[in-house]
Amino acid sequence: MQNLLKILLRYSNFLVFVLLEVAAFLLIVYNHAAPRSSVLSTANRMVAWQYETVSEITGYFHLRQQNDQLAMENASLRNQLAQAEGVEIIQYQSAKVVQMTTDRLHNYLTINCGTDDGIQRGQGVRNENGVVGVVRTVGTHYSVVMPIINTMMNLSCRFLKNDYIGTLQWDGKDSRFALLTDVAAHMVVNTGDTIVTSGLSPIFPEGIPVGIVESSVLHEGDSYYTIHIRLSTNFKRLKYVEVIHNADQIQIEELLDGLD
Amino acid sequence: MDWTKQIIRYAVVMVLQVLLFDQLQLLGVCHPYIYILCLMMMPITLPHISDMLIGATAGLIMDIFCNSLGVHTSACILLMYVRPYILSALINETDRLNEQLSLHSLGMEAMTKYVVILVLLHHLTVFMLAAWSWQHVGFVVLETLVSSLLTILVILGYNILKYR
Incomplete structure (x- = not known):
C-alpha cells in the first residue's frame, strides 16, 4: 500500500495530466454529440454581447449596401404577399448575425435570438436568398447556428x-x-x-x-x-437571417419521440 | 510571480486574439492562436500541476469563443505538461533561467527552438482535434504550418521588442 502511494506521488504530475486530458476529451465528445450548454459557447451572453458590440461598430461601414438589400427584400416580400395562399404553419423570426466564421472546417454563426424569443434547438435558419443552417445551441438571448458550410452538416x-x-x-x-x-x-x-x-x-x-x-x-x-x-x-456577407418556426416540426418530433 | 502583470497581459492578448487574429481571413488556412504567448512566457515558479490547471482554464476560455468545447482545453493542458521537459532539454543548467523566461535568460537559439516546438505542438493538436476526422488531414497540416508561422513570428517579435 505504501509502495503504491509512493508510485502515485512520484507520477502525480503525469496522473493529473492524464485526468485533465480525459476530462477535455469528454468535453469534445459531449460537444459533438449534443451541445446543450449555452454558457460554454458563443451563445454565452457576455461573449455574444462583446461580438455584437463590435459588429454594431463595424456595421456602420456597410449601411448603404444593407439599405439596398433591405429595399430589394421588401419588394420581393410584397410580391410574395400578393400571391400568398394562407400558409400559416410556418412563421419566420428575423435575427441579426452577431458573429460568424467562414473559413474553418467547423464554422458557426451566433444570432441575437434565444429561448426568450421562442428559439428552439433544431430549428432551421434561412435568409432571403436561401438556406443558412440549423440552430445548434440556444441561450436565453443568443443562439449558435451550424451553417451548411460546416463539414459536420448534411x-x-x-x-x-x-x-x-x-x-x-x-x-x-x-x-x-x-x-x-x-x-x-x-x-x-x-x-x-x-x-x-x-x-x-x-x-x-x-x-x-x-x-x-x-x-x-x-x-x-x-x-x-x-x-x-x-x-x-x-455567407461572407451574411448580416440578417430568419429562423423558421414550423408548427409541423413540433408535432412530427413528438410523433417520432413516441416511436422510441 | 507578479499576478497582476500576468493577468493584464492575458487580457490584452485575448482582446487581440478575439478581435484581430480570429477575424483574419488569409487564404482560409491562417488561424493563429497567439493567446498561448501568455502560457508559454509564464515564469516557471508554480508547481507543475498548477501550471496545467492554468492551461486548462485558458484553453476553456478560448473554446467558449470558438464554439469548440474541449479542443483548446486539451491542447493547452498538453502544452503546459510538456513545457518544463522541453525547457530542461533545451538548456543544461535550468538554474540559469532564474525563474523568468525571457530572451535574456534563454538566449536567441534556445528561445526560438522553445517557441517553434511548443507552437507547432499546440497548433497541430488544436487543428487535429477540431477536424475530429482523418478526412481533412492535408488541410490540417497546411493549416498548422501556416498558422504556426504567424504565431511564432508574433511570439518571437514580442520577446525581441521586450528585451531589445
Whole structure:
C-alpha cells in the first residue's frame, strides 16, 4: 500500500495530466454529440454581447449596401404577399448575425435570438436568398447556428426539375460552394440546374433555394456523380437571417419521440 | 510571480486574439492562436500541476469563443505538461533561467527552438482535434504550418521588442 502511494506521488504530475486530458476529451465528445450548454459557447451572453458590440461598430461601414438589400427584400416580400395562399404553419423570426466564421472546417454563426424569443434547438435558419443552417445551441438571448458550410452538416436536397433527391455536404474548402452526393449516374445533370430543400425532414419546409449546379463530373466506373453546387447564400456577407418556426416540426418530433 | 502583470497581459492578448487574429481571413488556412504567448512566457515558479490547471482554464476560455468545447482545453493542458521537459532539454543548467523566461535568460537559439516546438505542438493538436476526422488531414497540416508561422513570428517579435 505504501509502495503504491509512493508510485502515485512520484507520477502525480503525469496522473493529473492524464485526468485533465480525459476530462477535455469528454468535453469534445459531449460537444459533438449534443451541445446543450449555452454558457460554454458563443451563445454565452457576455461573449455574444462583446461580438455584437463590435459588429454594431463595424456595421456602420456597410449601411448603404444593407439599405439596398433591405429595399430589394421588401419588394420581393410584397410580391410574395400578393400571391400568398394562407400558409400559416410556418412563421419566420428575423435575427441579426452577431458573429460568424467562414473559413474553418467547423464554422458557426451566433444570432441575437434565444429561448426568450421562442428559439428552439433544431430549428432551421434561412435568409432571403436561401438556406443558412440549423440552430445548434440556444441561450436565453443568443443562439449558435451550424451553417451548411460546416463539414459536420448534411442537408437533404432535391432537383427542382425532377424531384430527384441528393445530400448536400461541405468539403471545407470554399464557402461559396458545396458538394451534392448520392446522385446516381442515370440522372441527367446540367450546369445551372436549381437545387432546393427536399422537405423530407421537418427542419426546412420544401422548396427553399440551396444553390445551382456549377459543375458535374461522372468519373468512369463511378455510379454516382461528383457535383459542385454554387450556394445561394453568400455567407461572407451574411448580416440578417430568419429562423423558421414550423408548427409541423413540433408535432412530427413528438410523433417520432413516441416511436422510441 | 507578479499576478497582476500576468493577468493584464492575458487580457490584452485575448482582446487581440478575439478581435484581430480570429477575424483574419488569409487564404482560409491562417488561424493563429497567439493567446498561448501568455502560457508559454509564464515564469516557471508554480508547481507543475498548477501550471496545467492554468492551461486548462485558458484553453476553456478560448473554446467558449470558438464554439469548440474541449479542443483548446486539451491542447493547452498538453502544452503546459510538456513545457518544463522541453525547457530542461533545451538548456543544461535550468538554474540559469532564474525563474523568468525571457530572451535574456534563454538566449536567441534556445528561445526560438522553445517557441517553434511548443507552437507547432499546440497548433497541430488544436487543428487535429477540431477536424475530429482523418478526412481533412492535408488541410490540417497546411493549416498548422501556416498558422504556426504567424504565431511564432508574433511570439518571437514580442520577446525581441521586450528585451531589445
